[in-house]
Amino acid sequence: MKVLKFGGTSVANANNISLVKNIIANQQSDKTIVVVSALGGITDLLLRTAALASIQDISYKTFLKEIEDRHLTTIKELIPIHSQSKILSKVKSELNTLETLLEGAFLIGEITPKLSDKIVSYGELLSSYIISEYFIAEGIDAAYVDSRQLIKTNSIHGKATVNFQLTNSNCNTAVKEHNQKVLVMGGFIASSVSGISTTLGRGGSDYTAAIVANAVDAEILEIWTDVSGMYTANPKLVKQAMSIPHISYEEAMELSHFGAKVLYPPTIQPVLSKGISIVIKNTFKPEDPGTLITKNKNGKGKTVRGISHVEDIALLSLEGPGMVGIPGISKRFFEVLSNADISVVLITQASSEHSICVGISNQDTELAIAIINEAFDFEISRGKIKSVIAEKDLTIIALIGDNMKSHQGLSGKMFSTLGRNNVNIRAIAQGASERNISAVILKSDVKKALNTLHEEFFEENIKQLNLFVMGVGNVGAKFLDQIQQQKKYLKEKLKLNIRVIGMSNSRTMIFDEDGISLKNWVDTLASGEKADKALFYDKVMKLNYRNSIFVDNTASEIVSNTYHSYLQNSISVVTCNKIACSSKFSNYQELKDLARKYNAPFLFETNVGAGLPIIDTLKHLVASGDKILKIQAVLSGSLNFVFNNFNDSTTFHDVVKQAQQEGYTEPDPKIDLSGVDVMRKILILARESGNVLDIEDIENHSFLPEASLQTDNNEDFFRSLQDYEASFQEMYQKAVAENSKLKYVAQFEDGKASVGLQRIPKGHDFYNLEGSDNIVLFYTERYPNQPMIIKGAGAGADVTASGIFADIIRIGNF
Known part of the structure; x- marks a missing residue:
């Protein structure tokens, strides 16, 4: 014998009730007892109607009419026309009685617990009768049983206590007296020994089903609802939540007590002593296995359920x-x-x-x-x-x-x-x-x-990283492309699920809590809301996602000033923007301290050498106890590109223009050519070596004429380069005369740093540096004579994006 309980969502309307009928029709048990709740939402409507009547608000009649229409419509949709008359008559009679009770509450201007129980009981009385008649009309061997005749309680209204001795006897007698294979009864409702209607309180329908299962020694109690069992977490809040196949009574009670609403804790009590199994099933997906609840599983399976x-x-x-x-x-x-x-x-x-x-x-x-x-x-x-x-x-x-x-x-x-x-x-x-x-x-x-x-x-060590990306120009666009390309690989091989939740350029910004599609992000962003850095931050805070990472692909000082706020809210920061790490030492140090204090990584590998592992290598050297003696480097991919392509058959102006067009320089190329960019980079390396230094402490031997340095826009700057072409050609000729090449070199030694254009002779490590490559020589106590050398592409959107990507992966592996 089985007991099946169907909740309010399972019997909310005619369509859902037809699904219940299919489930019952496929039962193999000799006898099935079906416990049903009120039609979905009816109990709340009854309570609201009663409350309005008790304060003599005539609008209660509107809700009474809604209750009546719901039930009559359900009958007309379920029952063939030739069989409706008797059922409609019975239901209308019950509704008339309900109306009388509500009129009484309206006239006296109050409602007692006893009257409230009487009124609210009509939800289950009507649904169980209608469903039983529908089953019969569909050829199921079924009968209706009034729960009030079986479940007997004391006279405490609202949450009555069951008289199990009398109830058990009544249930067994009813089973014996009814020869039909299916018995249908309402949950939640009962009656006192004197025959007055009572209710079993919150979760009453589940409780009714458990009481009956206990009384008749059912082989199993099935709770049919709108989810496929008990979940590892609330699936409305945790989309990766999964149904738990098997769980113990005790674990189910704990989960139910702490908010797992598919089961009410007292439900388990009547079946617990007899060891009757419970299964939670989905009315709308009956093929799903659901959750089986049995005695303690002796520690088998996951420790956390x-x-x-x-x-x-x-x-x-x-x-x-x-x-x-x-x-x-x-x-x-x-x-x-x-x-x-x-x-x-x-x-x-x-x-x-x-x-x-x-x-x-x-x-x-x-x-x-x-x-x-x-x-x-x-x-x-x-x-x-x-x-x-x-x-x-x-x-x-x-x-x-x-x-x-x-x-x-x-x-x-x-x-x-x-x-x-x-x-x-x-x-x-x-x-x-x-x-x-x-x-x-x-x-x-x-x-x-x-x-x-x-x-x-629960997620097999798959870690979800939620990114908020500021800046989607050359570097940012390449970065997003790389995420899209590697998404599957990262999930399968590195157990990382990377989602971009928000992104912004200088004009618009967008957010998607489920992750922005990177297949058409350009069009989506174009139609986004107006960009606002403060609102962007507020949105990140409001979303409050785990493993959040703010990615700055801009060169904006304003954006770099927001890092503090992100870090102190445990949001990691990854940036190719050099401004923060080359700002005042106190600011740099504060960012590093915040990262440690709030366990939020602050990574900026691309600040020096784009995608080259320069900073990471330096960190490992220092962490392992090595001491940096000297750093020599060509750190500007743009300047290396310029001087590798500049000769007596080109103009300096044209080569710089080409470097800008191909994305090797900052939007303002003067930042690169003035040496400021290289100064920032050597400053960052000096600081990461453990030295206290500010930008003002670095000597800059600029090769640009003062007139070029004084320009305040790109047009004037490029014009000045044309004006001083002769001086640039002179620099080139001097290098040729010495059989050397021009390289813009940064150096740090004995606490002092400098940058400037140098003529590099043949045989030097810098001499054959091609294209936009960077090179760094680390002279340390362990590498005093033959330095550690890191060399490779040091500029370009692709390699910079890959460096940012690498920092994201580092955070994922923390």
Whole structure:
């Protein structure tokens, strides 16, 4: 024998009820008991209608009409015309009685718990009758059973207590008296021993099904709903959540208590003692296996079975020196709350006995504060205990699983995972049952926390990185192309799922919480909202995603000034923008400190050498204990390109123009040619070597005429290059005469740095440097004579983009 329960969404309308019929028709059991809820939304409508009637608001009749129309329409859509008359007559009669009850509430201007139970019971009474008649009309061997005749309770209305001895006898008698293969009854409703309608409270339909399953010794209890079982997390908040195939009673109870709404905790109690299995199934996807709930699985499977949460929690803290060693404080504290019918959902107490902290519902906060302060008024007035402290708008998140307490490092893994993503924990509790580790966090952090923990414990080490990209010009566009190209590889080989959530250029910006499609991002961005750097930051903060990375592909000082804000909110920063790291040393140092403090990587490999691993290599040298003695480098791909292509058959102006057009220079080429760009790079290398240096400390032996340096726009700058072509040719001829090549060299030694144009002789490591390549020579204590050399393409959108990409991957592997 089976017991099947169908919830409100499963019987919300005629179409859904027809799906239920198909499920019942395919049952192989000798006898099936079907427990149904009210049509979806009807219970809430009944409660609202009753509330309006009780305050003598005539609009209650509008809702009564809606209730009537829902049921009559359902009958007409389900039942063949020739069979409707009897059913319509019965239902209209019941609706007339309901109308009379509501009129009574309207006339007296109040509603009692007894009357409320009577009114709200009509949802299940009507749905179960209509569904049973539909089954019969469809040729199913079915019969209707009035739940009030089977489930007997005391006379406490609203949440009656079941008389199991009498109920069990009634259920077994009904099964014996009905020869039909399918019995249909309403959930949630019952009656007192004297025959007055009662209800079983929240989750009542599930409870009814469990009561009946227990009474008739059912082989299984099936709970049919709108999801395919109990999930590893709330699938509305965690899109990667998956159905749990098999779970223990105890684990299911913990998950249900902490917000898994597909099952109400008391539901399990009646079947627990008899070991009756429960399966959670999806009415709309009956082929899905769902979740099987049985006795303890003896530690088999994953240690963590699910992650759940309870929202709208407040923390109350009672603390003070007068609590230490004083017996009875805790008793008084909890007794006050209990007497006010305030439920405590979490308890934690310091071992010093200096404080007690409890979690309660937000809505009970003001009452709780008042009654606790009143109860401890004597101690508060004498300074022995402080007035109760309350913090609202919190959420409890919980890891659920058998034997978690004995699993080494689980708590540490949970808390460190949250900490890495700037989720602040307000309180912690772990029950002696070993099945629950709970933490209280801000409500605004719940989505990030759930996704972070789910990724850590359930997603086979696939780490999701959420990018917010500022700047999608040459470098930015190549970067996005590379992400699109490598997306599958990264997921399969490196277990990284990279999504671009937001992007902006100087004109527009867009966001997509599910990830921006990189196949047509150009068109999407063109139709985005107006770009605003402050609003961009606010949006990133509001989304509050785990593993967030801000990617700056601009050369903007304004953008670089926002790094502090991102880092101190545990958002990593990856940038090819050199301004921040070459700004005042105090600013550079503060960014590095923030990155360490908030565990948010600040990476800028492309600041020097584009995609070459120059900074990363330097970091490893320093970290391993080596000491940098000297750095010599050609660090400007643009200047190397210019001087490799400049000769007596070209003009300096034309070569610089070509470098700009091919993307080797900054938008303002004077930054490159003036040496400022190289100064920034050698400054960054000096700082990463452990030296305190500012840009003003670097000697710049500029080769540009003063007139060129004084220009304030590109047009004037290029005109000045034409004016001084003779001096550029003279520099070239001197190098040729010495059988040398012109290279713009940066050097750091003995705490001093300089940059300038040099004539490099044959045989030098710099002499054969071609195109836009960069080269760096690291002379260290371990490499004093033969330096460590890093050489390769040091400019260009592709290689710069690949360097940014490499930094993203480094963060993913942290």
